Amino acid sequence: MLARTTLVARPATPSFSALGQTRNxxxxxxxxxxxxxxxxxxKITASMKMIASTKTTRAQRAMNVARIYGKVSNDFVKQTDVKKAGEAKELLVTVSSDKGLCGGIHSSLSRQSRKFLAENPEAPLVILGDKAKAQLQRSYPNNIKYTFNQLGSSVPTFDEASVVASTVLNDKDLEFDNAKLMYNRFVSAIAFETDAIEYYPINQIVEAPNFKSYEFQEDVLQNLNEFLFANNLHWALVEGHASEMGAKRTAMENATKNANDMINRLSLQYNRGRQAVITNELIDIITGASAL
Known part of the structure; x- marks a missing residue:
């Protein structure tokens, strides 16, 4: 009876070979x-890379046009030889966007903005884009005066920049002597640099030493002031958009490359495991046939 119980109970315990096959x-x-x-x-990252490549080409064309207008207006300001006051109250405008999946482009911009605010803790802050807002409002929530989003869902336009410029310049409570527009400057399809554009109000430009060589009517100066700010803002938006599309293309290319490397490793691991299972099954068949 003891031997019969042992013989009956033994097949209920799985063998090491069965456990290994189940685990495999x-x-x-x-x-x-x-x-x-x-x-x-x-497949998704490859498609996003292709879309970003198309958008990068379109953004570069718009950037080249905006860069011409921006450089001309800034050369005009430089030729007036306007100087920043010693204790000027500065306004910081951080030009970001709402979208992610583009590497550390927003982190670099937020880092430079925090560095500027650390040196000027009383400076008011205007943020364009939800990404920079999420990173800056934790450190400097009291400095934020305006935040704008939904800008540059495609290529930024001058009308969008004009709306932002009018909102900032028409606010009587927002007082500043000059503004610094922090943005990402497009260098190439795989590189960008965080840069800044200086903006001087028209009253400082009129008092500049070399402004007398220009002839302007009084009623044109206010329009010129708004145009200079909107033009610089549009330039920063378009440069940032081109940099974002280039960074997104690079990020998606790296993601696709890493995914393909992982696919190769997993395929090799799967084939080795499958071959091991087949080998174990063949060994069991051969062992059983030999025993018979």
Whole structure:
């Protein structure tokens, strides 16, 4: 009876070979599911890279036009030889965007903005874009006067910049002597630099030493003041948009490359595991046939 009980109870305990096969099958199933997931991600990132490449070309064309107008207006200000006052109250305008998946382009801009605010803790802050807002409002919530979003969903336009400029300049409570527009300057399709554009109000430009060489009517000066601010703002927006599209293209290219590398590793791991399962099954068949 004892021997019969032992013989009956023994097959209920799985053998080491069965445990190994079950574990391998579960592992192969997990690898196969992960391989399918990474393959889908690779297809998505490749499509986003292609879209970003098209948008980068379009953004560069708009940037080249805006850069011409921006440099001409800034050369005019430089030729007047306007100087910044010693204790001037500065306004910081951080030109960002609402979208992510473009590397550290927003972090670099927020880092330079925090550095400026650390040196000028009383400076009012205007933020364009939700990404910079989320990073700056934790450190300097009391400095924020205006925030704008939904700008540059496609290529930024001069009308959008004009609305922002009118809102800032028409606010009587927002007093500043000059403004610094912090933005990402487009260098190439794979590189950008955080830069700043200086804006001087028209009353300081009129008092500049070399302004007398220009002839202006009094009623034109206010319009010129708004145009200079809106033009600089549009230039910064378009440069930032081109830099963002270039950074997004690079980020999606790197993501696709990493996904393909992971697919190769998972495929190799899956094939090795599958081959091991087949080998174990063949060994069991051959061992059983030899025993018979």
């Amino acid at each position: 099958m579960a592992t192969l199933r997990e690898i196969q599911a992960r391989l399918k997931s990474v393959t889908n991600i690779s």
